[in-house]
Amino acid sequence: MATTTVQTGTERVNYLNVRTTVASWLLTLDHKRIGILYLLGISFFFVLGGIAASLIRMELATPKGDLLSSDTYNKMFTLHGVIMIFLFLIPSIPASFGNFVLPMMIGARDVAFPRLNLLSWYFFMVGGLLAIIATVKGGIDTGWTFYTPYSSAFAKGEVSLAIVGVFLVGFSSIFTGINFLVTIHKMRAPGMTWFRLPLFVWAMYATSLIQVLGTPVVAITLLLVAVERSFGIGIFDPNRGGDPILFQHLFWFYSHPAVYIMILPAMGVISEVIATFSRRRVFGYHFVAFSSLAIAIIGFLVWGHHMFSTGQSIYAGVVFSFLTFLVAIPSAIKTFNWMATIWKGRVHWEAPMVYALGFLGLFVIGGLTGLHLASLATNVHLTDTYFVVAHFHYVMVGGAIMGYLAALHYWWPKMTGKMYPQSWAKLSALLVFVGFNLTFFPQFILGYMGMPRRYHSYPEEWWALNLLSSAGSSILAVGYLLPAIYLLWSLKYGRIAEKNPWGARGLEWEVVDTLPHPHNFERVPIVTRPAYDYDHPEEPTAIFPTPRPAYVGGGKDG
Amino acid sequence: MSVREVELHLAEHRREVPHLGEQYETIEQQNDAYTIGMWAFIVQEVLFFGGLFAGYAVYRFKYLYEFVAAHHTLSVVFGTLNTFVLLVSSYTMARAVRAAMQQKHHKQLKYLLWTIFFASIFMVNKYFEYSAKYHHNLIPNQSYSAEEIIHHNHLKVENGMVDLGARKVTLEEFTGRTKLFFSFYFIMTGLHGLHVLVGIIILAILAVRAGMDWVRKVPHADYMPVEMVGLYWHFVDIVWIFLFPLLYLMGGQ
């Protein structure tokens, strides 16, 4: 399918050239443009979060706390956490690629609520802006976890302003979740039954469930912290009758499922990429689909594993520990199914697939080390050490960000109509993989040896590993910088991409033009084949109208 | 039917129903989407308030006697009256939705105005309640004092210890814990009141539109906005249905 058709985007109307004023972008209702707007926003915040990370690693390159004062260091890791989690990872894949590709994947012209979609972007940008302002005005040093009573009673700085920012970003997330849930239920094209959906859609559905059910709880919790700061109430302050553990319960009720908001979309991307580049239907499609739901649901039942050593009852700890082991199972199921897909596939290693492979290795390590932390006994030793830091970076960066980069490289031609140079892309993937491991693997060892997290200085005996970690981070930084360069380069000088450069199955590749028409499809397609139907390459996944194009999901159920 | 005929049918449908969004094929699809979208929003509101209920439950469990003593200063009369008023407002809202569905815009306007009326009574009652608390220094800010609670419950205070029957606590503890009750009281009823206020504003907008639909004799106005706001309004009522007994009535003996 990699025929080179000369296609100059300016000849045909597409979502980019249909109107080009600034207003047409800032007031757009097109899900594709909103996806691009989000992409720009999160990239900006990623750079800021990366700068904070660089300062942290520069400080930790030597044992003495000589680059930053301890207060400033605290502000740096807080900034890094708040930006990377709330302003980058949570929206990343859902709001950018989800927005762009989801309606196309299900055969819809747009999402269910385009105006809500635009509103959610504005909430995101305003919330992010408030967080930046809070930083510029002096910042916060509470950690992204805002633990009380420090955040509610003692911290100086712009805590309340930062909380308002996070609150707004939270609602952005909720709106996106509502939009996707309704879109997936009600806007599937005729013939697009639940089990013909691409697995990315299942992943987005599960993610949206979490966004809607979990985010409001952290919203009200942070609001209470702001209220406590303003009115001197002792909701979370033990000196005034409050219970700091209550804060932790309410905070982690969202913040644990939040990590599944970050990883599920990446897993969805990996399913797509592995299927395409192995030229095979994902092995165990139903298992992978249901495991997304299982992760979302069980993920709500494990939050106490962040509180094993903070004062929670030991019996609650036992229950949470057991459930945490349970939640690892669906992730393992996915991993085995992906590997089985690749095993007998006709694999070709283009850039997105290289990132996907990186995901597999790094996610497995991250996931397995989660079990060390899930076990009560080992948790006591490892909690609040660099082991935890390494674990979550393996899953969030090695997992979620690799998935994000895979998505970027996979759907780039569809979004921009241009192709980037493959060799540079594969080199970057390799640099990210190597740099990442050099940065974070030593941290497992450091944590095991007892190095605490959130300290700007450490004993001399840990210098070598920390230096290695910091050196690795510079390689990682190059790995991230390169895509920024060659992708932007490709916008102007890149080869013009064909409609389906990867030879993939799926509506966004088979039916939607490169560049997509403003309404994706001139007429609603009828889906006739299941997803990933590589065994029947002669049959298209969808065809255009035959009698009675009603919509699926229009009856009482759906 | 041929493809062409079906497409003509859908195009005609779109002309008949001008409020059909471009992303939808039929009005049923759009209405279904709006309904479950609104329910998804209500679900997240349930979790939003739920966090407060959870916090209240935990502290009531820990400080039962202090919370009971504090809650005795709430006016059951006002609380009951407010519950009554909100239930009636839910009825008038349901009538407004019904009228909108039947395209009876004058009735729709009438019932929307009644709903606003009852909602406003609720807010006025709130004002009286809050003022009373303010006068008794029960607002949980720097000038909070537990004196009114002690006085209202006829509690004995000796040597800085408050006698709660089952146990004694220091005056400082008593003050702090009852202040916690009032923090939850004001945050929960305040947040709820904010939702009522926003509701009133939105209802006013709907009333204006109903009036315009009536004057212009619009035959097929979109009733979904009214129905969706109705869902929101009933949810606000339901929150109060839970708040009232848990804050005002739970006495414990």
Add this chain to the structure above:
Amino acid sequence: MATPHEEHTHAQRVSFYAKTLWVLMALLVVTVLAGFQKMPDWLGIAVALTIAVTKATIVIMNFMHVKFSSKLAWLFAGAGFFWLIIMFAFAFADYASRHWQPEQGW
């Protein structure tokens, strides 16, 4: 295709809504009366919550038309309250079990 499009709505007879209001009023009276009965605290809470859940269910079914809505609407409506229960149950389990003493030999 000249006839205007007919929409099926959930509008019920007025008596349906009026009867619903009466039932809710009656339950309000029960709520207040129950609030003044002497009973152990845990029972008082159970009674209050049961009545409140009953009232809420009636509002959801009748005023919010869930009785006539798709199964999907039922699912969404139920999910929110179910999720709330999860949060309560687990958080409370912690507080309730904080002071349990471990069994000898376990």
